[in-house]
Amino acid sequence: MTPTALRRSYVESTPRERIAALADPGSFREILDPFARCSSPYLAEQGVVAQRDDGVVVGRALLGGRDVAAVAVDGRFLGGSIGEIGGAKIARVLERARDGAFLLLDTGGIRLQEANLGLLAIAEICDAIVALRERAPVVAVVAGRVGCYGGMSVAAALCSQIIMSPVGRFGLNGPEVVEQEAGIEELDARDRPAIWQATGGVRRVEQGHADVLVEDDLDELARALRDAFRASPNRERLSLERLRNRFAQEAPR
Amino acid sequence: MQRIVVERSGGVPVTKRAHVGAVASGNLEVLCEPPAEARATIVVSTSVDGFEPVWRATLERFLERYPIAAAIEINDFGATPAMVSLRLEQALELAR
Amino acid sequence: MVEMLALEGRWNSRAADKAGRLASIAFARNGKILDAGHIVEVLERLIRPGDRVCVEGDNQKQADFLSRSLAAVDPERVHDVHLVLSVLGRPEHIDLFERGIARKVDFSFSGPQSLRLAQLVEDGRVEIGAIHTYLELFGRYFVDLTPNVALVAADSADAAGNLYTGANTEETPTVVEATAFRNGIVIAQVNEITGVLPRVDIPGSWVDAVVVADRPYAIEPLFTRDPAEIDDVAILMAMLAIRGVYEPHRVRRLNHGIGFDTAAIELILPTFGESLGLRGEICTHWALNPHPTLIPAIESGWVESIHCFGGELGMERYIAARSDVFFTGPDGSLRSNRALAQTAGLYATDLFIGSTLQLDRDANSSTATRGRIAGFGGAPNMGSDPHGRRHASAAWLALARGEDGIARGRKIVVQLVETFRASGVPTFVERLDAADMVGKAGFAIAPVMIYGDDVTHVVTEEGVAYLYRAANVDDRRAALAAIAGVTPVGMERRQERTTALRAAGVVAFPEDLGVRRGDARRSLLAATSMADLVRWSDGLYDPPARFRSW
Structure with missing residues (x-):
């Protein structure tokens, strides 16, 4: 038995490898690659070395023949945080997308070093997702080591569909933030099973907060992504009406 | 944060661009490009101060072992010399 | 029978002493079962000033209920204890010295407490007998460091005091054997007492009392x-x-x-x-x-x-x-x-391979660095050539030396290290920090983990140095320098020397071994x-x- 020989791991792949493996072979065209040297101008003055793509890979790709926007956040760089440049890359590519978009989200949310600029960027991203999903699918994949937290969890929740793996985690506040704000009685950020039980892929799909659960396998993910694009592009999610309905169903009488 | 530049003239130019690694703890990003003139230039930005002699020795040994001409940029987050050498070799493999 | 012999006086004083001590804790003992509520009082009565006490601290399991209880005794009653144990790894082990309960220690490893131990030494609150290899310490349990009292840990016991130690038997048989058969006292903390044990790891007749701990023994x-x-x-x-x-x-x-x-x-x-x-x-x-x-x-x-x-x-x-x-x-x-x-x-x-914190130019290896006294665990025994070995194997004979028909093989001892550690600190140094500890902290000799003359190979990201093939000390040092990267030791490498050593098979770079770095x-x-x-x-x-x- 060779469990790993049988699969190609999403977790083990770099953001560019992930897009290349999920899109139609050879179809990905990156916009503003590292050699464009569009990195954050704010980090150096705070003593932080910048990554040349600002931790965000964007471009156009074909997905089952559709011309879509491809986005991958690099969880390795500053926890996959979204700053002004990386956020603008995502927002612009979504605004120009033709037949939909897929976002590979491995992000802790707003980049603290860029504070409000990251916040504004995420607002733009949310705006672009809502506009695009009216006419084409916008699919989020949350299957990396960091998960998807903070402002970007709102962006993910606005997508037409969310695909997760058991490794992925999805929530508004990261475990450390919950522990800090609500106390260790509420959540011990080192209690990994508790974290995955609350925010992990298996749980999120059970709850209906995410739609599809797949293993940590690029081939399985590629299939799930194509299936998601075939599903209704206008699936309603995170609308006020839906939340009211849920509340009516779940609230104790 | 510290900036270190190492240069050496001559050498065989690399033909392609290559990008490897990431600015993550213990890791580094390497950008390698064909040079404008026949020399190797390595520009390092590192988050850890005080290791300039180690950087210079590491990069000079790399250029001794591989006498190339290239414009190389390194963005480092506390990688060991072993990791630096390995990433440079990975980049070179893609760029030659 | 035992009591009769005890009365005979000078040849049976240990047995008499043991009987007296056990009698002093009768109030808390019901058969072999000790009342956990009285454990501190029991230890105060059992342990005499100056006693050698083993509080079982292994690499993995810890008799932590008993060590916590020992740290709670009255230092007026129990003091100047000589602690003998493999791993001085619990915070309360250090507390024993800070509270004046213990005075001297003989041990092998102190990993998690290495900083506090160094501080105790600095403050003159502990006397270190020696930092042993495991086998050396176990050997001394049967010669001159036999415990008067052993406080050990087991998973479970039955009413007869038989112990089940399960996967983590570790040191228990050795400690109990040394203590029990020299009229010492053996107390075992257990997670539970059951009717039928899964198997008996320690016979009840070697155990004087068992006590149910407040929580399962600590293990990481x-x-x-x-x-x-x-x-x-x-x-x-x-x-x-x-x-x-x-x-x-x-x-x-x-x-x-x-x-x-x-x-x-x-x-x-x-x-x-x-x-x-x-x-x-x-x-x-x-x-x-x-x-x-x-x-x-x-x-x-x-x-x-x-x-x-x-x-x-x-x-x-x-x-x-x-x-x-x-x-x-x-x-x-x-x-x-x-x-x-x-x-x-x-x-x-035939082979030991492991890492270390420092290697000098002669491949002496140590994990003792300034401000830390960590000890070495298993590496010094396994990372040494047993000169008395007789049986041959291909690997052992591959390093054979000697002549005139009297050749013998050699253990392969490999140090596997990156030239620099993650903190940017060089692994290869001109002088071990350990060398500066001689004469301080009661160290008669430098706390070296593996002696250079036992190290046969050093592997770094730069290549392999086959030290055992070096013709002389100079070649040995040059071989090490050739793979020591840009550390102080590695900066001494010279191109021609390295080329000659590669040709002679004393140094191999990845390309010599068919290893592509890119792979x-x-x-x-x-x-x-x-x-x-x-x-x-x-x-x-x-x-x-x-x-x-x-």
């Missing part, structure tokens, strides 16, 4: 390495170790230290090793803790046997289901024994995550919570 998963944290450099070094040492010397019987680089070796056996056709040729018999990272190699048919020093949390069901490989009892659970596994590691294995990638790992290890084990491995990402 020390040998679990998450494959997610193995980097490309570790994989490169693993490839060099296999191609440069294991393959040419046909190393079948071995021990691995703990570390991500040795974990990388374990994880590339089923991939890289398999591609070299080495299955069955190397790495078949191990003296090793149950490393989860060895699961893929076991499942791929690489491993014939593993004898363990102790257990590893989460590996219980896997081991029970693989009794062809592990040493298990009729109940299915692992039986470990540090004294015997160390003996196996010293005499019956050193995580995709070579048979498992890249804890979840992969669980899959390889068919769900039998159950990683502790802190290692789970699901």
